[in-house]
Amino acid sequence: DVKVTQSSRYLVKRTGEKVFLECVQDMDHENMFWYRQDPGLGLRLIYFSYDVKMKEKGDIPEGYSVSREKKERFSLILESASTNQTSMYLCASSGAGGRETQYFGPGTRLLVL
């Protein structure tokens, strides 16, 4: 059974803080993704990675960076958190190629004050 975990379910941070969101998958998946979910906007892709140390920008990468030093771990970094980054953040992983099921983590609800 695929397991994707995220480091926190809820997080409260102050404007300007550096924020780290961690995602770990245990299925040896090549692809990993970070999305943010906002009401009425669906799931918007922030960054994705198809291999260790590889990253590609999604649709809304501004204000975010990512790190993938190990295959099982994909980190999302908010260099200087802002109130408009308050959102639900979902991580996902999938096997190699573009036509594989994405398995999602439980999400991290981030509030930036």
Place this chain on the structure above:
Amino acid sequence: GENVEQHPSTLSVQEGDSAVIKCTYSDSASNYFPWYKQELGKRPQLIIDIRSNVGEKKDQRIAVTLNKTAKHFSLHITETQPEDSAVYFCAATSNTGGFKTIFGAGTRLFVKA
């Protein structure tokens, strides 16, 4: 940029009726179209998918159709049940740019008992 439009945003049906959700995509290189279901407070999970070389796929009460010429794909749920109540997301994946997946904004389905 590429986008996926999904309609309707909200759908209310009586138990036993059918529900149809429609999506259009813009990237002609898209070749994989998954549908995800997200129940309240839970993570999105794949319910059905279709590849670009297939026009229709069915799994029990759920079916998906794809019209590549018109860049349309639809989800059909027959004999709806209260447990079908959830948010449904369509998505389109392209092999260009490293298997980027674009999600629709979601449809909130209510099935009234």
